[in-house]
Amino acid sequence: MxxxxxxxxxxxxxxxxxxxxxxxxxxxxxxxxxxxxxxxxIIAVTSETPFETIKIFLTAPFSDAxxxxxxxxxxxxxxxxxxxxxxxxxxxxxxxxxxxxxxxxAFIGAILAVRLQVPGLLAPLGAMLAAGIMMGIVGYxxxxxxxxxxxxxxxxxxxxxxxxxxxxxxxFSNVFADPDAGSLATAYIxxxxxxPFLDADNEISTSILFALGTAVLGWIFLYRxxxxxxxxxxxENPVFARYTxxxxxxxxxxxxxxxxxxAGLGGAAFLLGNSYRFIWKALPGxxxxxxxxxxxxxxxxxxxxxxxxxxxxxxxxxxxMARLSxxxxxxxxxxxxxIILFIGGQAFLAGMKRRRLQALTxxxxxxxxxxx
Amino acid sequence: xxSFIFSEQFLxxxxxxxxxILFASFAALISKKAGTLxxxxxxxxxxxxxxxxxxxxxxQSWVLGLLSAVIVGVLMSLIFAWFALKLKTDSILSGIAxxxxxxxxxxxxxxxxxxxxxxxxxHPSAMIPDIRIPLLADIPVIGPALFSxxxxxxLVFLSAxxxxxxxxxxxxxxxxxxxxxxxxxASSVGIPVIRTKIYALxxxxxxAGLGGAYLSMVYxxxxxxxxxxxxxxxxxxxxxxxxGVPLYTMLFSLFFGAVDYFAVGAQTVLGxxxxxxxxxxxxxTLIALVIYAVYDKYNLAAHPHVRWWLPKKRKASL
Numbered sequence: 116m117x118x119x120x121x122x123x124x125x126x127x128x129x130x131x132x133x134x135x136x137x138x139x140x141x142x143x144x145x146x147x148x149x150x151x152x153x154x155x156x157i158i159a160v161t162s163e164t165p166f167e168t169i170k171i172f173l174t175a176p177f178s179d180a181x182x183x184x185x186x187x188x189x190x191x192x193x194x195x196x197x198x199x200x201x202x203x204x205x206x207x208x209x210x211x212x213x214x215x216x217x218x219x220x221a222f223i224g225a226i227l228a229v230r231l232q233v234p235g236l237l238a239p240l241g242a243m244l245a246a247g248i249m250m251g252i253v254g255y256x257x258x259x260x261x262x263x264x265x266x267x268x269x270x271x272x273x274x275x276x277x278x279x280x281x282x283x284x285x286x287f288s289n290v291f292a293d294p295d296a297g298s299l300a301t302a303y304i305x306x307x308x309x310x311p312f313l314d315a316d317n318e319i320s321t322s323i324l325f326a327l328g329t330a331v332l333g334w335i336f337l338y339r340x341x342x343x344x345x346x347x348x349x350x351e352n353p354v355f356a357r358y359t360x361x362x363x364x365x366x367x368x369x370x371x372x373x374x375x376x377x378a379g380l381g382g383a384a385f386l387l388g389n390s391y392r393f394i395w396k397a398l399p400g401x402x403x404x405x406x407x408x409x410x411x412x413x414x415x416x417x418x419x420x421x422x423x424x425x426x427x428x429x430x431x432x433x434x435x436m437a438r439l440s441x442x443x444x445x446x447x448x449x450x451x452x453x454i455i456l457f458i459g460g461q462a463f464l465a466g467m468k469r470r471r472l473q474a475l476t477x478x479x480x481x482x483x484x485x486x487x
Numbered sequence: 488x489x490s491f492i493f494s495e496q497f498l499x500x501x502x503x504x505x506x507x508i509l510f511a512s513f514a515a516l517i518s519k520k521a522g523t524l525x526x527x528x529x530x531x532x533x534x535x536x537x538x539x540x541x542x543x544x545x546x547q548s549w550v551l552g553l554l555s556a557v558i559v560g561v562l563m564s565l566i567f568a569w570f571a572l573k574l575k576t577d578s579i580l581s582g583i584a585x586x587x588x589x590x591x592x593x594x595x596x597x598x599x600x601x602x603x604x605x606x607x608x609x610h611p612s613a614m615i616p617d618i619r620i621p622l623l624a625d626i627p628v629i630g631p632a633l634f635s636x637x638x639x640x641x642l643v644f645l646s647a648x649x650x651x652x653x654x655x656x657x658x659x660x661x662x663x664x665x666x667x668x669x670x671x672x673a674s675s676v677g678i679p680v681i682r683t684k685i686y687a688l689x690x691x692x693x694x695a696g697l698g699g700a701y702l703s704m705v706y707x708x709x710x711x712x713x714x715x716x717x718x719x720x721x722x723x724x725x726x727x728x729x730x731g732v733p734l735y736t737m738l739f740s741l742f743f744g745a746v747d748y749f750a751v752g753a754q755t756v757l758g759x760x761x762x763x764x765x766x767x768x769x770x771x772t773l774i775a776l777v778i779y780a781v782y783d784k785y786n787l788a789a790h791p792h793v794r795w796w797l798p799k800k801r802k803a804s805l
Contacts (some may be wrong), residue, residue, distance in 0.1 A: 161599045209579060264780035269579060270727055271776055273720060275768040281769075285762035397713070403583055410580070443598045448591025455584040460574030 146457035175435035189427035196405030201360025206370030206397030207350030214402025215276035220382025225393035254375025322388030333416035368432020503742020510698030511722025519688030522667035526582030529719025530589025535699025540710035560696020606711030
């Protein structure tokens with residue numbers, strides 16, 4: 116039995132598909148290592164005690180229960196925006212709306228959780244739902260423009276982000292600011308109107324459950340529904356998809372609405388899980404981070420939580436490093452950038468990938484077996 | 488309000504606010520023309536501003552500060568080029584990543600060099616001088632606004648002219664346009680595609696560097712984190728509205744500069760919330776994108792009465 120399982124795994128890795136998976140994983144690993152090397156060089160140049168600093172950076176996130184909880188908390192927003200990006204990218208849409216939608220979702224969530232006249236837990240749930248729906252409606256704008264007029268969704272969503280941001284800031288400082296708060300903030304959200312903590316000691320909130328649920332639902336949508344199939348076909352080859360009778364315009368609109376809605380929902384869930392007020396005065400960048408997470412996860416929603424935990428781990432490490440040593444935590448942005456640049460590089464290690472696939476094909480030919 | 492708009496102070500301030508946007512939009516324009524839109528203008532400007540500020544403080548020479556800012560801008564562009572053209576990372580993805588890198592690196596360098604995370608106001612930059620052109624500067628209203636300006640302001644308007652001439656009337660400009668329009672066709676007639684793109688990106692880096700230097704050595708006398716505050720993206724918006732024509736791009740940049748001035752410096756005049764005013768460039772760009780798209784979709788270019796105000800050869804998408 117064990118032998119049989121081993122054989123099937125062995126066989127899988129000798130198909131071209133298995134080889135692709137192996138190579139992608141290998142490329143990701145190399146990109147991660149390169150990023151860490153760059154970070155270590157920077158740390159070595161600037162730190163008085165480089166080895167100590169690097170050790171803190173790598174080990175501190177696991178040092179106690181609180182920092183381990185922080186990894187999970189850091190991962191929550193990344194999972195939401197990452198899943199949103201996966202769905203949009205799989206549908207062939209390069210849409211940045213996640214950035215603005217996450218920000219606005221958090222803002223809407225913070226306001227509605229206080230103002231909704233419903234008992235207990237229904238308040239945060241209702242607020243999250245409303246944030247998701249509202250951002251889905253906003254997401255319709257670049258989606259429709261792309262589908263109907265072929266307006267580049269990247270530029271239009273980038274513009275829309277800033278519009279969303281400034282409109283929220285206007286409402287924030289002129290309508291929904293709490294005069295009792297010391298600085299600009301929305302009204303205090305009562306404990307009973309927030310998402311409860313799973314573990315109050317290390318502040319892991321139930322928002323992680325929603326995040327994981329979103330990842331699973333996102334995967335089911337993409338790989339187990341006809342709409343997801345249509346979306347993936349549209350993403351891979353829109354002309355071919357249209358010839359086979361797929362309504363590509365509908366797919367283009369659908370994935371962008373879903374992407375924006377997930378980001379909006381995520382914003383609300385993150386805020387209601389871990390904050391008592393909305394206090395952001397700048398775009399938090401989680402939308403852009405979604406692209407990093409999605410690319411590490413090969414645009415597969417099920418892998419997004421792992422990628423998000425990885426980024427969360429690096430961030431917590433950087434924060435701890437800034438606290439305990441003389442190196443600022445911004446080094447983590449450099450790591451992220453290098454990861455994205457190398458994994459995204461089509462030509463990065465492409466020669467090796469091609470050679471491995473070629474070797475496989477020639478071997479199969481020599482053996483006279485079927486094409487793999 | 489009209490007397491305000493036609494006042495000398497308004498004109499001067501508008502140019503003051505528009506200059507960094509102009510640099511950013513030219514950077515976006517040349518990279519877009521060559522077919523590889525560099526959205527890392529924002530990040531390049533930030534790092535260039537930092538370098539310009541710190542170097543000019545350290546050497547007390549604005550020339551060295553300006554030079555180092557330009558070098559950093561070019562360097563960022565070359566890194567972008569290496570990833571986007573050599574490793575074939577999606578150019579937008581590369582831009583996002585390098586923006587992330589720049590925002591982190593700026594804070595990091597600032598902290599390592601002067602031990603502060605916010606700004607370098609304790610270490611003021613050597614300022615790039617204003618130059619007053621005699622006689623012309625004495626013309627009322629437009630004289631002080633146009634002929635008693637900063638060196639970089641003259642440079643940016645000069646760049647607009649040079650850019651127009653280079654793009655439309657030189658061999659290199661023709662190469663850039665054809666590489667952006669159809670790289671395969673361009674390479675089939677022997678135009679070195681990658682090399683042309685790299686040259687265009689170097690020019691893009693020079694503009695981004697100048698824009699950054701302007702921010703920390705003219706606009707303010709120090710570098711502060713987040714001082715670019717979306718100007719790189721507004722530059723991209725201005726380029727999108729101008730549809731790759733330097734003159735139109737310049738006019739939209741000037742307009743966005745005026746909006747910026749209203750939003751930051753002249754709230755009291757309008758009595759309008761600055762947050763909503765800030766959305767104006769983005770809303771206008773969105774509307775312009777829609778107009779251009781309709782124009783493309785219904786092929787209005789073929790219509791003689793519509794044609795005159797738009798450039799003749801436009802790429803179908805965006």
